[in-house]
Amino acid sequence: MDTFDNLANGIVAVATPMNLLLLLAGVMLGMIVGVMPGLGPSAGLAILLPLTFTLDPTGAVVMLAAVYYGAMYGGTITSVLINTPGESATVASTFDGYPLAKQGRAGPALVMAAIGSFVAGTIGAVLISVASPMTASLAATFGPPELFLVVILGLLTLIVIIGGNRLLGALSALIGFAIATVGIDIGTGQQRYTFGSVELINGIDFIPVAIGLFGVGEILHTLWRGGHLEKLAYFNVSARSRDFWPTGHDLRESAGPITRGSFLGFFVGATPGAGATVASLMSYNLERSVSKTPEKFGKGAMPGLTGPEAANNAASSGAMVPLLTLGIPGSASTAVLIGGFMMWGLQPGPLLMTQNPEFAWGLIASMFLGNIMLLLVNVFCIPAFASIARVPFRVLGPAIIVICVLGTFTVNGSIVEVAIMLGCGLLGFFMRRFGFSPAALVIALVLGPMAEESLRQTMIISGGSFGIFLDRGTSRALLVLMVLLLVLPLVTVLIKRAAARGIARYGAMRRRRARRSGGLPGGEHTPPATTDTVADSTDREPETERVDST
Amino acid sequence: MKHTRIALASAAALMMTLSACGGDSGGGSGGAYPSEDMDWTIAFGPGGGNDIMARTMVDILQRNDLYPENIRVENRDGGSGATGWGYLLNQAGEGYGISTTSGSFITTPLQADTGWEPTDFTPVGLLAADNALMIAAGDAEFQTYDEWVDYATGKGSVVVGGIGTVNVDYIIQQMVADAEGYEIEYVPYNDEGQMQTSLLSGAIDTMISNPGSIMGQIEAGQVTPLLFTGPERLEALPDVPTGEENGVSDLPSMPRGLILPPDAPQEAQDWWVETMQEVVETEEWQAYLDENFLLEDERWGEDFTTYLDETQTAFEEQLTELGAL
Amino acid sequence: MNLADTARPATRPSGRVAGWVRPKTVFLAAVLVVLAVYTEMAFALEWRTQAGRIGPGFFPRVVGIAGVALTLWGLVAAIRSPRDDEVVALEDEVGEADLGKHPRLLAIMVLAAGVFAATLISLGAIISSALFLMVMLSLLNRGRHVVNAVIAIGIPLSMYLLLQTLLNAGLPEGILPRF
Incomplete structure (x- = not known):
């Protein structure tokens, strides 16, 4: 229980009026930066890091934690409102977040995402206190073979995401893999597909591609379909403020996804490398396979947003475990944080927690308080953000293009990246029009290089033998997990079908009995109705499957 | 509170820029050398080794009022430094652009057509050398350099790691292996974090790392340093032998220096050499060197260019021999 | 310059009527050309390294060949049953007003x-x-x-x-x- 005391002390130490002000400023600033397409949490942290050098280390870390959470949430806002993920970890949030916004439910979607992030952040802070020794020893068993398997777990979600047209979806993913091979080959130092351009030797970044495919592609597609002629707003947003808040149904529906996403996210996030992106995709996959209504996913299902949101937030707590216990950065954002530590004269490493406990626990406490602050700020700000959805497209469209161009440019000051972004915008338009899957492309782009790199490293280590995957304990466990995840959807379908059949049989029996007893008594109206809908869905299920497999 | 501070800072910056602009139109070349804002390029992202060094220098310059005008620091990240130093290249002939160098300053032009060579720039000076440690996991069966050599020669072929392929890490691993007579399978990593967990998981036997980034883990006993590549033992790690002591001579190090755009005015070069000679005498600079375990290695002006040229030629030869180029 | 208004009636049919060259076929053909060039270049990269490990050309070749094969398949499918992409477009636009194409x-x-x-x-x-x-x-x-x-x-x-x-x-x- 020592750890809880530490956490409590950390919170008390951090919660001074000055620090709370920094927290507020950080959350607001982070959110504003995060809402700029292109500036995700790691870029946001990088831009705002120099501002914190004037503060004392505790104040700086408070502010940075706040910026981190603010920027992450800013990315969620753009994912939901303009279909543009700010970093690879929020790609999954666009799948159902944007459809929700288009149905006029931007407010509830943003509030539910904030609640999901808050719960996940809280669970994450508690898990850091309780589970970090265990998680750290797990993270220390991760070599290239394990990383490869985790990346493959992430890539398996492509099967779920591709949905509609399998052929074009697979082709989209292959285009993503192809784009991912641009740049210097880490294995040999050779250049691939750079055509002599210095700008391309580090490869094509996720950010311009995602902004182009999602954000600009969506704008072009809406323009082509005449969105500027819509009399009303871009989205069917109702003016009633009550509709900005989630319903009880939303909350009940999301409780499970948020809890599962938090635990999944924390442990996947603790693995250096793939972390938050894989965690959010796995959560989406998981929620779809356990959902009673998987056909709603991709068309505005609340669990499809809240699960991945919780997962990517918990993953950011998870990434703190290797940082604080091993001194190893688990993600791009924690790498920036490590740079900050060194600037403040702190030595990142396993001893950080024993030598500077007030700092380490201050960091964890600020993450926790940052979450609370974010939720509070959001209660006031979400109506304002969601009202963006009420701006007519004819104004919003060009404005988003400007923001996308400037946002992309500021990340690296590179005009080539702006050109890539706009080119991908055009590609995104055609992909949308002809039924390709932009999501599959960006996921392949993010995970493809990791898969290639870790497989090649594995093969060097093993001397070319695949037996290495069976020799190592963690890798064996991951293989088992992979098989489970592949089998789980099949099993749930079978169970669901069996259960539905049972209920239908029971309903039919009751109906027969009711008929025999001569007409239905007034109070018995509901049971037959429910049995009918169940029977209905059992009838429909094989049909949707057939559509999917063709 | 924070907002007002930022607002004040930006207001001040605005005033300065406006007054600087007013000065510009009068005639930039007329006055004594530092009469304009300095445009300081960091060719890497915030938080990295290069970034920390640059910001430490700027901090010292400003705190001691050594540079009379404003210094604008900007991270121009991309292409392993190619973008940032390419930006400096485009300021050729001017004296108000400046940048710090690191290992990539030598290796990036070797593997990509950057359009510049290290020797193209106007040198200010080499300020320090960044040496590396060969690291083993804390629970490995070898905990000293001699044990490692016994283990490696006994096994014949070992798996070792480092960052990148066209990099000093590879050269160091290969030079040590050649000198001691064992074979290596070199695993290149992109990311220090992944390499560290890889080592802890037992996937690789040793890795190369900078003292600054690994010291925390060393103190905790999580990893063990086997060999230091510098000319003398580190004060912080008196038990770790150097390559020199074990008959592996001339292990490469990373140059940490300062450059101006190509063909910068003589007065600009002179001013910076003189000023940096003052900077390296300050306590803050010494503290920076100690904290980051850098060795003082000063070569001013043309000596720096000669050093860059020699180092690059040596790297090129070694990497070509290894088949990495 | 009354673009937005004139564009509507003039361009409306082009998106719907199957013309001599259908947009989807052209797009797939363009993807095919790009992927073919990509694959061609992949064969200039080594399949294996000198040490016999996976080389820089391995992934590009696998990706390129699979990409070309899938694009060809998609092209054949698109030419055989031109209605498919209409279905996709319709599915996407359910519940949204038809404001023409621009x-x-x-x-x-x-x-x-x-x-x-x-x-x-x-x-x-x-x-x-x-x-x-x-x-x-x-x-x-x-x-x-x-x-x-x-x-x-x-x-x-x-x-x-x-x-x-x-x-x-x-x-x-x-x-x-x-x-």
């Missing part, structure tokens, strides 16, 4: 965005984005000159103040003085 406006937007990016550095962030906004708003948001002018100047200015002045994130000032 390829000319789309082309203007793409072109304007290209000019915007090309002039970003020389003219500076504020001026080039203001010009882009003015052109696009005068086409899309007709007649509301005051609103358009306020947006066209307000958005670039506030972006510049936020990103450059406040955060020093590096936007080009171009022909305006830096502030």
Whole structure:
């Protein structure tokens, strides 16, 4: 229980009026930066890091934690409102977040995402206190073979995401893999597909591609379909403020996804490398396979947003475990944080927690308080953000293009990246029009290089033998997990079908009995109705499957 | 509170820029050398080794009022430094652009057509050398350099790691292996974090790392340093032998220096050499060197260019021999 | 210049009627060409390294060959059953008003965005984005000159103040003085 005391002390130490002000400023600033397409949490942290050098280390870390959470949430806002993920970890949030916004439910979607992030952040802070020794020893068993398997777990979600047209979806993913091979080959130092351009030797970044495919592609597609002629707003947003808040149904529906996403996210996030992106995709996959209504996913299902949101937030707590216990950065954002530590004269490493406990626990406490602050700020700000959805497209469209161009440019000051972004915008338009899957492309782009790199490293280590995957304990466990995840959807379908059949049989029996007893008594109206809908869905299920497999 | 501070800072910056602009139109070349804002390029992202060094220098310059005008620091990240130093290249002939160098300053032009060579720039000076440690996991069966050599020669072929392929890490691993007579399978990593967990998981036997980034883990006993590549033992790690002591001579190090755009005015070069000679005498600079375990290695002006040229030629030869180029 | 209105009746049929060359076939053919070149270049990279491990050409070859095969398959399918992409388009637009298709406006937007990016550095962030906004708003948001002018100047200015002045994130000032 020592750890809880530490956490409590950390919170008390951090919660001074000055620090709370920094927290507020950080959350607001982070959110504003995060809402700029292109500036995700790691870029946001990088831009705002120099501002914190004037503060004392505790104040700086408070502010940075706040910026981190603010920027992450800013990315969620753009994912939901303009279909543009700010970093690879929020790609999954666009799948159902944007459809929700288009149905006029931007407010509830943003509030539910904030609640999901808050719960996940809280669970994450508690898990850091309780589970970090265990998680750290797990993270220390991760070599290239394990990383490869985790990346493959992430890539398996492509099967779920591709949905509609399998052929074009697979082709989209292959285009993503192809784009991912641009740049210097880490294995040999050779250049691939750079055509002599210095700008391309580090490869094509996720950010311009995602902004182009999602954000600009969506704008072009809406323009082509005449969105500027819509009399009303871009989205069917109702003016009633009550509709900005989630319903009880939303909350009940999301409780499970948020809890599962938090635990999944924390442990996947603790693995250096793939972390938050894989965690959010796995959560989406998981929620779809356990959902009673998987056909709603991709068309505005609340669990499809809240699960991945919780997962990517918990993953950011998870990434703190290797940082604080091993001194190893688990993600791009924690790498920036490590740079900050060194600037403040702190030595990142396993001893950080024993030598500077007030700092380490201050960091964890600020993450926790940052979450609370974010939720509070959001209660006031979400109506304002969601009202963006009420701006007519004819104004919003060009404005988003400007923001996308400037946002992309500021990340690296590179005009080539702006050109890539706009080119991908055009590609995104055609992909949308002809039924390709932009999501599959960006996921392949993010995970493809990791898969290639870790497989090649594995093969060097093993001397070319695949037996290495069976020799190592963690890798064996991951293989088992992979098989489970592949089998789980099949099993749930079978169970669901069996259960539905049972209920239908029971309903039919009751109906027969009711008929025999001569007409239905007034109070018995509901049971037959429910049995009918169940029977209905059992009838429909094989049909949707057939559509999917063709 | 924070907002007002930022607002004040930006207001001040605005005033300065406006007054600087007013000065510009009068005639930039007329006055004594530092009469304009300095445009300081960091060719890497915030938080990295290069970034920390640059910001430490700027901090010292400003705190001691050594540079009379404003210094604008900007991270121009991309292409392993190619973008940032390419930006400096485009300021050729001017004296108000400046940048710090690191290992990539030598290796990036070797593997990509950057359009510049290290020797193209106007040198200010080499300020320090960044040496590396060969690291083993804390629970490995070898905990000293001699044990490692016994283990490696006994096994014949070992798996070792480092960052990148066209990099000093590879050269160091290969030079040590050649000198001691064992074979290596070199695993290149992109990311220090992944390499560290890889080592802890037992996937690789040793890795190369900078003292600054690994010291925390060393103190905790999580990893063990086997060999230091510098000319003398580190004060912080008196038990770790150097390559020199074990008959592996001339292990490469990373140059940490300062450059101006190509063909910068003589007065600009002179001013910076003189000023940096003052900077390296300050306590803050010494503290920076100690904290980051850098060795003082000063070569001013043309000596720096000669050093860059020699180092690059040596790297090129070694990497070509290894088949990495 | 009554573009938005004239575009509607003139271009409406082209999206629906199967013409001599259908857009999807052209797009797939373009993808095929790009992927074929990609695969061709992949064969110039080594399959294996000297040490016999996976070489730099391994992944590009696998990806390229699979990509070419899938694109060919997609092309054949698209030529055989031209109705498929209509289905996709319809599925996507369920519940949304049919406002016609606007390829000319789309082309203007793409072109304007290209000019915007090309002039970003020389003219500076504020001026080039203001010009882009003015052109696009005068086409899309007709007649509301005051609103358009306020947006066209307000958005670039506030972006510049936020990103450059406040955060020093590096936007080009171009022909305006830096502030």
